Amino acid sequence: MPEAVLADLARPIWTSLTTRHAALAEGGPSALRYRPETSLFAATPDDEPEQLSALAALAAPGEEMLVLREAEAPLPADLTLLSGASVVQMLAEDAVPIVEDARIERLGAMDAAEMLALAEATKPGPFTLRSQDLGPFWGIRSEGRLVAMAGTRMAIPGATELSGLCTRPDMQGRGLGQLMLRFVAGRISSRGERVFLHVFASNTRAIALYETLGFRRTRQFEVLRLRRE
Incomplete structure (x- = not known):
């Protein structure tokens, strides 16, 4: 298994949106999401506060997003956690x-x-x-x-x-x-x-x-x- 694949799998949504699914992406270098009618998944390149703020800015008030994360990170005040579940890759x-x-x-x-x-x-x-x-x-x-x-x-x-x-x-x-x-x-x-x-x-x-x-x-x-x- 190429090491690059294993590294990309650490942030699979971000990698998808910046490579093979780039045509389906909305956002910029700090945060991306799929078009909402296609998928609710969104991602950032890491969990720095400014990138999580950019993630929040992708959505209009009332819109929902799904994100994957391995480690906890404080959410911006304008993002409310509705639910969470553990998934195994x-x-x-x-x-x-x-x-x-x-x-x-x-x-x-x-x-x-x-x-x-x-x-x-x-x-x-x-x-x-x-x-x-x-x-x-x-x-x-x-x-x-x-x-x-x-x-x-x-x-x-x-x-x-x-x-x-x-x-x-x-x-x-x-x-x-x-x-x-x-x-x-x-x-x-x-x-x-x-x-x-x-x-x-x-x-x-x-x-x-x-x-x-x-x-x-x-x-x-x-x-x-x-x-x-």
């Missing part, structure tokens, strides 16, 4: 083989509302109607319903994040989630890139599964939902 140690399955289809703009409904029902993490702006998604349908999906999100030089992995509760236990993970990870690996992901630290079952599939923990973040006052 994991990285595939090796390339993931390509997997094919005739049930898997590429999802598109016409599927956005159904994708959002599935994400809201299963809570894999932040998701919007425009999440496909960040990268492609694939899914499986059963009796006309979207029952499982996964796609890509953050993109840094040499690595892409697997994200949005979820399965309808009544279809769990059939291996669909693992299939979707292998399918998307295989496509990332086929481009010569490393695969990484983020999972809530409380989801110990998923973490154990990812470890059996060759992912290792790299670091732990707090994901904070902030509101500009």
